Amino acid sequence: MAATIRDVANASGVHVSTVSRTFSAPHLVNPATRNRVLAAAEDLGYRPNRVARALTTGRTNNLGLIVADIANPFFPPLIKSAQAHARERDYHVFVADTDEDHLVEEELIQTLAKQVDGVLLCSPRLGNRAIERLAADIPLVVVNRRVKGMSAVLMDVAHGARLAVEHLLALGHRRLALVTGPSGSWTSGEMRAAAAQRAKDAGIELVILGPNAPTERGGLAAAAQVRRSGATGVLAYNDMVAIGLIEGLSERGVSVPGDISVIGVDDIVPGRLNRPKLTTVAMPTSAAGRTAVDLLLQAVGAGEAATPALATLETSLVVRESTAPPPSGGRT
Amino acid sequence: MAATIRDVANASGVHVSTVSRTFSAPHLVNPATRNRVLAAAEDLGYRPNRVARALTTGRTNNLGLIVADIANPFFPPLIKSAQAHARERDYHVFVADTDEDHLVEEELIQTLAKQVDGVLLCSPRLGNRAIERLAADIPLVVVNRRVKGMSAVLMDVAHGARLAVEHLLALGHRRLALVTGPSGSWTSGEMRAAAAQRAKDAGIELVILGPNAPTERGGLAAAAQVRRSGATGVLAYNDMVAIGLIEGLSERGVSVPGDISVIGVDDIVPGRLNRPKLTTVAMPTSAAGRTAVDLLLQAVGAGEAATPALATLETSLVVRESTAPPPSGGRT
DNA sequence: ATGAAAGCGCTAACAC
DNA sequence: GTGTTAGCGCTTTCAT
Numbered sequence: 001m002a003a004t005i006r007d008v009a010n011a012s013g014v015h016v017s018t019v020s021r022t023f024s025a026p027h028l029v030n031p032a033t034r035n036r037v038l039a040a041a042e043d044l045g046y047r048p049n050r051v052a053r054a055l056t057t058g059r060t061n062n063l064g065l066i067v068a069d070i071a072n073p074f075f076p077p078l079i080k081s082a083q084a085h086a087r088e089r090d091y092h093v094f095v096a097d098t099d100e101d102h103l104v105e106e107e108l109i110q111t112l113a114k115q116v117d118g119v120l121l122c123s124p125r126l127g128n129r130a131i132e133r134l135a136a137d138i139p140l141v142v143v144n145r146r147v148k149g150m151s152a153v154l155m156d157v158a159h160g161a162r163l164a165v166e167h168l169l170a171l172g173h174r175r176l177a178l179v180t181g182p183s184g185s186w187t188s189g190e191m192r193a194a195a196a197q198r199a200k201d202a203g204i205e206l207v208i209l210g211p212n213a214p215t216e217r218g219g220l221a222a223a224a225q226v227r228r229s230g231a232t233g234v235l236a237y238n239d240m241v242a243i244g245l246i247e248g249l250s251e252r253g254v255s256v257p258g259d260i261s262v263i264g265v266d267d268i269v270p271g272r273l274n275r276p277k278l279t280t281v282a283m284p285t286s287a288a289g290r291t292a293v294d295l296l297l298q299a300v301g302a303g304e305a306a307t308p309a310l311a312t313l314e315t316s317l318v319v320r321e322s323t324a325p326p327p328s329g330g331r332t
Numbered sequence: 333m334a335a336t337i338r339d340v341a342n343a344s345g346v347h348v349s350t351v352s353r354t355f356s357a358p359h360l361v362n363p364a365t366r367n368r369v370l371a372a373a374e375d376l377g378y379r380p381n382r383v384a385r386a387l388t389t390g391r392t393n394n395l396g397l398i399v400a401d402i403a404n405p406f407f408p409p410l411i412k413s414a415q416a417h418a419r420e421r422d423y424h425v426f427v428a429d430t431d432e433d434h435l436v437e438e439e440l441i442q443t444l445a446k447q448v449d450g451v452l453l454c455s456p457r458l459g460n461r462a463i464e465r466l467a468a469d470i471p472l473v474v475v476n477r478r479v480k481g482m483s484a485v486l487m488d489v490a491h492g493a494r495l496a497v498e499h500l501l502a503l504g505h506r507r508l509a510l511v512t513g514p515s516g517s518w519t520s521g522e523m524r525a526a527a528a529q530r531a532k533d534a535g536i537e538l539v540i541l542g543p544n545a546p547t548e549r550g551g552l553a554a555a556a557q558v559r560r561s562g563a564t565g566v567l568a569y570n571d572m573v574a575i576g577l578i579e580g581l582s583e584r585g586v587s588v589p590g591d592i593s594v595i596g597v598d599d600i601v602p603g604r605l606n607r608p609k610l611t612t613v614a615m616p617t618s619a620a621g622r623t624a625v626d627l628l629l630q631a632v633g634a635g636e637a638a639t640p641a642l643a644t645l646e647t648s649l650v651v652r653e654s655t656a657p658p659p660s661g662g663r664t
Numbered sequence: 665a666t667g668a669a670a671g672c673g674c675t676a677a678c679a680c
Numbered sequence: 681g682t683g684t685t686a687g688c689g690c691t692t693t694c695a696t
Contacts, residue, residue: 015667028477030665049446052689054383055672070411076403083429097415156648275607347683384673387688
C-alpha cells in the first residue's frame with residue numbers, strides 16, 4: 001500500500017495538516033520541520049494523491065485535449081506543444097481520440113469533465129449548440145472553430161487560401177478548383193469563402209468540389225472530378241487530401257505539377273516527404289497548442305467570470321514542387 | 333455548481349446510499365424507487381463524480397498510455413485500437429507523450445499512478461530497473477520490451493528481420509547493412525541479433541551502422557555511412573529511418589532500389605506514400621493495442637496476484653518498390 | 665508555525 | 681430494499 005499523508009505525519013512527528021502544507025504551501029512551514037517532513041516523505045516514498053487533492057480543491061491540474069483523429073499528422077505537433085507548455089505550468093494533458101464520431105466526442109467531454117480542469121477541443125466534429133451546452137459543465141477552448149462566448153484559437157486559413165489562389169494566379173492559371181473538406185468543418189467553410197472571393201476579384205472561375213473526407217482517400221476519390229473540371233490549379237482542403245489527389249491524378253496519367261498544380265494546407269511531415277514535395281499553406285500548429293493552453297488556463301482561472309478571448313494565428317504559403325505554370329502558358 | 337448525489341437524494345426523497353446504488357448496483361434497488369431517482373438525476377443533470385468515486389473504490393476506470401513520441405506514425409494505430417478496445421470495457425485511456433525523455437517518462441508514470449488503474453508503456457525509453465521499480469506503484473504492461481515479472485506484448489521483429497534478410501538474399505544481395513535504432517531500444521537489439529545470425533548462416537557479411545535516432549533525420553544522417561559500407565541491401569530500424577535514408581541516398585546520387593535496396597520496419601502510412609513505396613516488415617500495431625489493454629486489465633483485476641503474461645504477435649514482410657536485385661546481378 | 669476538525673462526493677459494510 | 685455510518689486522502693478554516 002502506498003504511503004499516505006498520515007504515515008508521513010506519524011513518521012515525522014507532526015500533524016497531517018503540516019505535512020499537507022509542506023507540499024502545497026511550503027513557505028508557511030518552518031524550514032526545520034519542513035525538512036523533517038520531506039525526509040520522512042522521501043523515506044516512505046510518499047507522493048501526494050492527486051485524486052484526493054482534487055476532491056477537496058476542486059482542481060485536478062489536468063487538462064483534456066480532444067482530437068477527431070490522432071492518426072492525422074496535423075495534430076501531433078499541436079498535442080506536443082500543448083503538453084510541453086502545460087507541463088511547464090504544472091498541468092498534465094490527457095489526449096483522447098474521438099474516431100471522428102461526435103457521439104464519442106460528447107461522451108468523452110462529459111466523462112473528462114470531472115477529471116480535468118478544462119478541455120481543448122481541436123477541430124471538433126460536434127455542432128456549436130452541443131458545444132455551448134457542454135461549456136456549462138467545464139471550461140472549454142476550441143481550436144479551429146468559432147463558438148459564441150467561448151475562447152478560441154483560429155488559424156487564418158482564409159488568408160492562406162487567398163495566398164494560395166494568388167500564387168496560382170501569378171503562375172498563370174486561369175481555371176481553378178477547390179477540393180473541400182467535410183461539410184461541418186469551419187476551416188473548409190473559411191477556405192471556400194476566401195478562395196471564391198479572391199478568384200471572383202480576379203475574374204477567374206473557381207469550381208468547388210466536395211465535400212470530401214479529410215484524408216488521402218478523400219483526395220484519391222476526388223481525382224476524377226478534378227480532372228473533369230478542367231482546372232489546372234487546385235487548392236485542397238489539407239495536405240493529406242492533396243497527397244491523395246496527386247496520387248489519383250498520377251494514376252490517371254495526369255502529371256503534377258506538369259499538367260495540374262496542387263496546393264495543400266497544414267504543412268505536415270508527409271507533405272515534405274511526398275514526391276513532388278507539396279506546396280502548402282503552413283499552419284502554425286505548435287503555436288496553436290501553446291496559445292490554446294494559455295487561453296484554457298485563463299478560462300480555468302477566471303471561472304464563471306471568464307472573458308472569452310480570440311487568438312488568430314497567421315498562416316503562410318510554402319512553395320515547393322507541386323505547383324508550376326499551367327501547360328499552355330496560362331492563356332486559353 | 334454541479335448536482336451531487338445528495339441533491340438527487342433530497343429531490344427524490346431517498347437517502348444518498350440509495351442514489352449511489354441506483355448508479356453502481358441498480359439491481360439492488362426497487363425498480364419504482366430506481367426510476368424516481370433516475371428521474372430526479374436526469375432532472376438535475378446529475379452525473380456521478382468519477383474522482384470522488386475513485387477515492388473510495390480505489391479504481392478510476394482510466395488507463396494511461398505512454399509513448400515516446402506521438403508524432404511517430406507508428407503509434408497512432410496502436411493508440412486508437414487501445415482506446416476503442418478500452419472503451420468497450422468501460423475504460424478510458426489517457427495518452428501522454430514523453431518527448432523521448434526518460435525523466436519525463438518516469439515523472440509521468442508517477443503522476444499518472446493515482447489517476448489511472450494501470451499504464452501501458454509503449455516502446456519505453458526507461459531502463460528495465462526503473463520500470464521494475466515503478467511497477468510497485470501501479471500495474472504496468474510494456475509493449476516492445478521484455479521486463480522481468482511484467483506482462484508484455486512483443487512483436488516478433490526478429491522473425492521480421494530474418495524475412496527481410498532472406499528477401500535481400502533471394503534478390504541476390506551479398507553485402508548487407510543494418511541501420512540500427514537508439515541504443516536502449518529492445519527492438520533494435522532483437523533485429524540486430526536476428527539479422528546477424530541469419531546473414532552469418534548464409535555466409536554473408538552484415539555491417540552494423542548505428543546507433544541512430546529513430547527518425548527521418550536519423551536515416552538521412554546515416555546515408556553517407558551506408559554508401560561507404562558498400563552494402564547493396566539495407567535493413568533500417570524503422571520506416572522513418574528508411575525514408576530518410578532513401579532521401580539521403582538520393583541526394584548523393586544513389587538510386588533506390590536501382591543501386592541499393594532498402595527495407596523498413598513498421599509499415600506506417602508515410603511508407604506507403606513514399607516514392608519508391610517502401611518494402612517493409614509490417615508490425616501488427618492495432619492488434620498490439622488491443623492485446624496490451626487486455627493484459628493490463630487482467631493485471632489490474634488480479635492485483636498483487638497477477639501472473640505476468642507474454643503475447644508475441646506475428647510480423648510479416650510487405651514487398652513494395654524499394655527492393656530489387658543489386659546492380660551487378662548479385663555476384664561480385 | 666502548528667494543531668484540530670470539518671468536509672469534498674462518493675461507496676461499502678452493517679443494521680433494520 | 682433502504683437507511684446509517686464511517687471513512688477514502690487530502691485541504692482548509694479556525695484556534696492556539
